[in-house]
Amino acid sequence: MNTTFLFRDRELHLIRYPAQSQHVSLQAWDSADELLIDYIMESTEPERLHNMLILNDEFGALGCWFADLTPSWVSDSWIAHRSLHDNLCANHYEVEVCDNKLVQQPVKTNTSINPLPDSPNIVLIKIPRTLNLLEHQLIELMKVATPETKIVAAGKVKSITRNVLQLFEKYVGHPTTSLAKKKSRLVFASPTQAKLHKPLTSPFPIVWQHRLYTGLNITLSNHANVFSSQSIDIGARIMLEHMQVEETDHLIDLGCGNGVLGLNALALMPGIRVCFIDESYMALASAEQNVRDNFPAQLPNCQFIASNCLEEVVNSAGAPTVTKIVCNPPFHQQNSITDHIAWQMFQDSKRVLKKGGQLSVVGNRHLDYHSKLKRIFGGVKLVASNQKFVILRAVKR
CATH class of the missing domain: 3.40.50.150 (Vaccinia Virus protein VP39)
Known part of the structure; x- marks a missing residue:
């Protein structure tokens, strides 16, 4: 090194x-x-x-x-x-x-x-x-x-x-x-x-509409550095279809991007607490704006935290209260392909989840998240799959 x-x-x-x-x-x-x-x-x-x-x-x-x-x-x-x-x-x-x-x-x-x-x-x-x-x-x-x-x-x-x-x-x-x-x-x-001297009109943030599986139409605002700026990416789509939450959940949308997974949780269960975490300030600003535009009454139940994976949560005081974490891990850091981000996301998730809490991950089949999750959590369940993506769920024992 x-x-x-x-x-x-x-x-x-x-x-x-x-x-x-x-x-x-x-x-x-x-x-x-x-x-x-x-x-x-x-x-x-x-x-x-x-x-x-x-x-x-x-x-x-x-x-x-x-x-x-x-x-x-x-x-x-x-x-x-x-x-x-x-x-x-x-x-x-x-x-x-x-x-x-x-x-x-x-x-x-x-x-x-x-x-x-x-x-x-x-x-x-x-x-x-x-x-x-x-x-x-x-x-x-x-x-x-x-x-x-x-x-x-x-x-x-x-x-x-x-x-x-x-x-x-x-x-x-x-x-x-x-x-x-x-x-x-x-x-x-x-x-x-x-x-x-030429007046400039910025195209950002990009604002567009999406229909959730609940039937609710939401408005999404994406700042310039947010992934998949005009549509829901394929991985998030399959995760949205299979999300399950309860009113008592404390959920983290890890690597939240524009926050669509957390927004879906708010649509499914209005009383839920959601923490949006990303290392991009533009992603967090987008997620906060999207909660404000679509679920303003639920904004007090939401947090927006800039962090490397879950470091800021791991380092905060208090016993774990998180019941569910959903994430679509990136496999790039800047211009380098790397798996260390997924490793840290999975390890941090085990630390912040309550006993019995669940981590749900969506990813390309070739990334072999199954073996990583099995090593960290001791077991993993296949929730759904298609030709390109899988959803895996691990439980903290």
Whole structure:
């Protein structure tokens, strides 16, 4: 496991949060980070490095490298925020956090839900996996940019697609690109006067309708970084069909996305308590808006928690009260395929469930969640299946 970032005669210790789950073949930085740092250090006047804005820094490598410049730093990911915090501490920075656990010194962090800081001199963007998120960020950026703002984006060559460049062209100005190096490339753009003075109408959040199996029509609002933005994904559909809840349940919608599984629980049993948990702030904002729009009277019975899996619940005081957990585990972290998220979700679920509590999981057949759940819970039941997906249920004994 490589946690030592040696670059330009400087050494940083960097981990991917949580450190104990970091795969031996993965590291907290990539060649796009190196290319971006090289360009900034060699081609940017020192006075322009102040009032820097960093977007989508996956594990805090850029935030740590430029920490002495007190940059603004924005991410939609709770895991990215935790990575930045731990990496700043590991590299001997005095870290201050605010009440919501976001770093305020030496890097001033914020979530993707809040407005961007005014008049940045230079903006560093790591190209996100989701084009909708990049579009949202460029729209928001043009609200605060000036003619002097310089935008430098970085990503793997395969991620800098024609669609990515078209978004820069549409919202910022004509982009140019660097030569590829170590399979990464830079994108350069500066706001044009025409773009700065053009009123922008954001397509986000995307709002659409869905009919639950109860027959109830609900309105769903999806912020830019929420998976399956205009329809219910296939895994969630099969889970919705087979959900069973009781009025006394305390249910967690784990990895909630727009919260449709929790919303279905509220539709089935209005007296239920539901906790929506995700590592995406946009997902939580979407879920909260969807409860507010469809079940406003039940909002006091709901919680919305940013967390890596169930860490924030596991670390809270008190005996377990959770009776049911439903989840559709992701098998990607940023651009890496990994099963450690599912492992942690299952292990955390066993810790927070009451005795007799149930974990229901939907996933692709090939992911072999059956064997993982059997190892952790001692047994597992097949609830439903089709050609692509299975629903499995495990009970805490």
